[in-house]
Amino acid sequence: MTIHVLRPQQADTSGSSTPYDSVWAGEENGARASTQQQPPQQGALERTMLSQDKIYVVLAVVLLIWLGVAALIFRTDRRLTALERRLDDTS
Amino acid sequence: MAPLAQTELSEKVRPPQVNLRRYRWVRNGVLAWLTMVLAGAFLLKIPRLRILEHTARNLYFHVPMWFAMMAAFAVAGYHAAGFLRSGRRARDVRAVAAARVGTLFGLVGIVTGMVWARFTWYQSSGLWWNFDPKQTMAAAQLLIFGAYFVLRSALGGQPEKRGRVSAVYLLFAVAVMPFLLYVLPRQMQSLHPGAEGNPAFSEITHPIMRVIFYPSVAGFIGLFWVLYTQRVRAAALEMRSVVRGS
Numbered sequence: 001m002t003i004h005v006l007r008p009q010q011a012d013t014s015g016s017s018t019p020y021d022s023v024w025a026g027e028e029n030g031a032r033a034s035t036q037q038q039p040p041q042q043g044a045l046e047r048t049m050l051s052q053d054k055i056y057v058v059l060a061v062v063l064l065i066w067l068g069v070a071a072l073i074f075r076t077d078r079r080l081t082a083l084e085r086r087l088d089d090t091s
Numbered sequence: 092m093a094p095l096a097q098t099e100l101s102e103k104v105r106p107p108q109v110n111l112r113r114y115r116w117v118r119n120g121v122l123a124w125l126t127m128v129l130a131g132a133f134l135l136k137i138p139r140l141r142i143l144e145h146t147a148r149n150l151y152f153h154v155p156m157w158f159a160m161m162a163a164f165a166v167a168g169y170h171a172a173g174f175l176r177s178g179r180r181a182r183d184v185r186a187v188a189a190a191r192v193g194t195l196f197g198l199v200g201i202v203t204g205m206v207w208a209r210f211t212w213y214q215s216s217g218l219w220w221n222f223d224p225k226q227t228m229a230a231a232q233l234l235i236f237g238a239y240f241v242l243r244s245a246l247g248g249q250p251e252k253r254g255r256v257s258a259v260y261l262l263f264a265v266a267v268m269p270f271l272l273y274v275l276p277r278q279m280q281s282l283h284p285g286a287e288g289n290p291a292f293s294e295i296t297h298p299i300m301r302v303i304f305y306p307s308v309a310g311f312i313g314l315f316w317v318l319y320t321q322r323v324r325a326a327a328l329e330m331r332s333v334v335r336g337s
Contacts, residue, residue: 053145055133055145056133058133059129059130059133059134062129062133063126063129063130066125066126066129070122070126073118073122073317073318073321076321077115077118077321080321080324080325080328081111083328084324084328087328087331087332
């Protein structure tokens with residue numbers, strides 16, 4: 001198994017070394033800046049997910065949580081149905 | 092349902108019956124519907140307002156919690172009245188289930204409201220809670236319903252008395268809801284939309300947001316119904332197993 005060393009792709013070298021000093025300018029102001037710092041080899045997925053202030057990332061997270069909740073509701077229903085069947089059969 | 096065992100039970104202690112076919116249809120519909128609502132809530136472009144910014148999207152999630160809670164408590168009050176009229180244990184079970192799920196939605200509503208207020212109303216002061224009238228009244232409403240469950244557990248040994256006393260209490264708890272959540276906050280100064288006689292929603296919300304807001308309200312009320320029906324099914328199983336065991 002190879003462990004790939006990950007280096008930041010020369011993203012935020014404009015600021016100094018401290019964190020939080022690169023100011024997110026928001027959708028309108030930052031649109032120009034963000035297209036400049038995107039490396040050219042970005043795929044369709046990255047282009048989509050990083051656009052619109054990265055709100056699609058939040059959407060993906062929320063949908064995953066929601067699918068988990070929905071799965072839980074389904075599994076609870078199956079257990080209830082099984083118990084109902086068992087009581088129906090034995091009574 | 093087994094006809095023999097059911098008919099032997101008297102009307103009053105018969106477990107609640109759930110139409111499973113309808114339940115499954117509604118459940119699947121609600122889950123698909125809410126998935127679409129979630130997607131739309133994030134994808135639709137909204138007007139960018141100062142202070143609110145993207146948190147305006149909380150309208151799709153925070154406000155429906157309260158609508159779902161009010162629907163749940165209305166259902167709870169309906170079944171409490173039904174229990175007092177008929178004396179059927181099934182109505183009592185349904186009232187408790189609706190009140191439980193309603194309280195859950197109310198708790199989620201108040202916590203989401205706190206988070207939202209912290210980063211909008213109280214952005215500069217850093218407060219999480221400042222006894223804003225609307226929040227305070229909502230908290231009082233939740234405490235009133237909390238006392239309902241305390242009351243029930245206190246009368247745990249006497250199911251007949253517990254059903255009657257808690258149903259009467261529940262009717263009062265539901266009756267004060269419109270005053271605590273609508274009338275009183277509008278008489279006072281509040282940062283919450285809907286204070287001082289203003290409409291909470293109708294004139295200050297951009298039409299584009301209604302496209303998601305109304306379906307979201309419907310969806311979360313549907314989610315209440317799904318969770319409520321699950322609890323009713325579980326309670327029915329409990330009643331049947333107790334009857335068989337004794």
